[in-house]
Amino acid sequence: MDKPIVSVDWLHQNIDAENLVILDATIPKVGTKNETNINKEVISNTRFFDIKNTFSDKESQYPNTILSAEKFQEEAQKLGINKDSCIVVYDDLGVYAAPRVWWMFKLMGFNNIAVLNGGFPAWEKANFNIEKPKEHSFTRGNFIADYQPEKIKFTEQVLSATKNNTILIADARSKGRFYGTEPEPRKEIRGGHMPNSVSLPYGEMLSNGRLKSTEELKKVFEEINPKNNSLIFSCGSGITACILALGAEIATIKNYAVYDGSWTEWGSRTELPIIK
Structure with a gap:
């Protein structure tokens, strides 16, 4: 391949x-x-x-x-x-x-x-x-x-990334979930988003059920990440973050990883910071 x-x-x-x-x-x-x-x-x-x-x-x-x-x-x-x-x-x-x-x-x-x-x-x-x-x-x-450990991030690494201006966290959940204006599917989990994160709903990678073209995807990532920072992809439970990872790969971006626990873990741990 x-x-x-x-x-x-x-x-x-x-x-x-x-x-x-x-x-x-x-x-x-x-x-x-x-x-x-x-x-x-x-x-x-x-x-x-x-x-x-x-x-x-x-x-x-x-x-x-x-x-x-x-x-x-x-x-x-x-x-x-x-x-x-x-x-x-x-x-x-x-x-x-x-x-x-x-x-x-x-x-x-x-x-x-x-x-x-x-x-x-x-x-x-x-x-x-x-x-x-x-x-x-x-x-x-x-x-x-x-x-390949560089392709995955865990909570303590993501917490460190929230304070690092050379890393950007991109969140694949809907904008409503990102901003805490619509409830999480899992009722026990807090709404909102991590510090140093941007909303990038996974649908931005797609057009009519297929991945967008290389040039279209490059444009999407350039808009959210003009400084070409390293990227960490998050979502609800690690599934749709991988759609962002696939989009990045098509866009020839290599400096990315997936947060495996994603918002289910982050939103469950009350000691972790959130923004609404």
Whole structure:
């Protein structure tokens, strides 16, 4: 993969490649019910990448917490992923959860992965082959994790960044949540935003369910970050911050990281400063 996104046409043309792995990373959008969709369909030969139940630390008090490198490696191997796999990841909402998986693999030192631009809706619209989800058994893969700590930030590092004028925190939540004028989906969490942060709703990365062009994305980032500071991306629980990370990657920005705990952790810890 020489780009972080691929088109549905590209995937269709390469669907029979021997080392291709297609992952469905669909999760419900925050604030919606987690209902089983009996009518669900998938791209042929898709494997389900379970962000919530398999690829998040279930012992953490915060949702979607990243696994250790060792545990991630084990679960990726169980999914049949190899060191030479070529991964395309998508979700049912266009571009929502798939960038989280892209970022996870990048965090684990694996770069041969791309997000399907437009996701399942774009694939279906193109009238390419779909099928009902199937149970798969996989030969255990030989994937090896090579953890890249510069791609992730934790709360104490973000707290330090709130006082650093060479770093900018970009928040992917809605402007209403950022300014505390609309409630958080998780009622126990305070509203508002971190010091030294700017509002950059993840929808600013998208146009009609697809990632904007490189030039459009460069313009978005130039507007919020004219000094070209290092960037930390945050959101509600670490999912849509990765859409900002994907947008930055397309815009050829490299000096960024994702705050894994995001606002769920920050807003829960009453000793941390907030602005409304």
